[in-house]
Amino acid sequence: MAAEAPTLNQPLFSQAGTRDGRRLLALPGVVAIAGAVITAAISFAILVGATPIAPTADTTWALVAANAVFVLFLIALIAREVRRIVLARRHGRAASRLHVRIVAMFALVAAIPAIMVAIIASITLDIGLDRWFEIRTKTIVNSSLSIADAYVQENARNLQGTTLSMAYDLDASRTLYGLDRSGFLDLLNKEAVGRGLAHAALINPDGSFVMKAKTDADFAMPEPPAGAVDTAAAGKPVLIEPRTRNIMGAIIKLREIEGLYLYTIRLVDPDVIKARQIVKGNTDEYRNLEDNRRTSQVAFALPYLSLTLIIILSAIWTGIAVADRIVRPIRQLIGAADEVATGNLDVAVPVRQSDGDVASLGDTFNNMILELK
Incomplete structure (x- = not known):
């Protein structure tokens, strides 16, 4: 006022x-x-x-x-x-x-x-x-992850075929396993080296090692993941995909040698695995942003x-x-x-x-x- x-x-x-x-x-x-x-x-x-x-x-x-x-x-x-x-x-x-x-x-x-x-x-x-979030960007993101996954899956299929073939050869030598463990170990060494595996071993159902092949790998053979042996008990090969390391594994139950499993390890390209992890992380972040x-x-x-x-x-x-x-x-x-x-x-x-x-x-x-x- x-x-x-x-x-x-x-x-x-x-x-x-x-x-x-x-x-x-x-x-x-x-x-x-x-x-x-x-x-x-x-x-x-x-x-x-x-x-x-x-x-x-x-x-x-x-x-x-x-x-x-x-x-x-x-x-x-x-x-x-x-x-x-x-x-x-x-x-x-x-x-x-x-x-x-x-x-x-x-x-x-x-x-x-x-x-x-x-x-x-x-x-x-x-x-x-x-x-x-347009279609072209989604396609690029998804394609990048698909390419990395395709590489891993191709190596997994190769390792699966190699492990199955090696398991057949080992099953065929069950008599050698029963009579001459040293001779069977030599066979295991030759199979592992000839098939380009980093490691190969026979393991018990509890995951403990029975015998290991001698290879030129510069790292110790890792123990099988928990539950992988139980999954392989049905007779189908179990594949262990690379996560933090460039190591891919496979486990299969031997049919003729009772109670044993063949456990194989193969190296994959570390750059591809690293790139796959980066792409997967970016893809998850992109999808989270989209959601x-x-x-x-x-x-x-x-x-x-x-x-x-x-x-x-x-x-x-x-x-x-x-x-x-x-x-x-x-x-x-x-x-x-x-x-x-x-x-x-x-x-x-x-x-x-x-x-x-x-x-x-x-x-x-x-x-x-x-x-x-």
């Missing part, structure tokens, strides 16, 4: 009190704007992975809540100021129409560019994600929406503050002019040098009233 124009005999310290009151009213807005901008900047840095804080779902919701607090605070402050302006307009206070026009101008100037940027950013993000596409869009859109709201609300609040600063001296001039029109020459407009040209106008008005009086 505008202060009543003081008379010449009225002390001017009441205007200082009014200024202090307006500053106290403006302080929450300044704090809200600063806090909202800082919170939005921190949220953006976290969501794009520029900080040590991981952008998890809980973190995202916490950031949403923090931004919402400042946004709601700004909305409450603006609602309070808008209510004050509307009441002034209803009561027909001087310069109330100018007040509304200045606030509307600030709001439009800030809102239109901010909304356009937000819309363009959202469309750009959506188009960018469409390119990430969480909407979540990613929301996570990226949140900073845009938050910053847009903060910019618009801050501009509206700033527009109200600037309008108050401009309209206040004009309203005082109009009030003082109305007093003069009624014949009261004992009025003076309080002048502040910070009002600029309007302050000069106030000085001129006061001098005019003194001359008239």
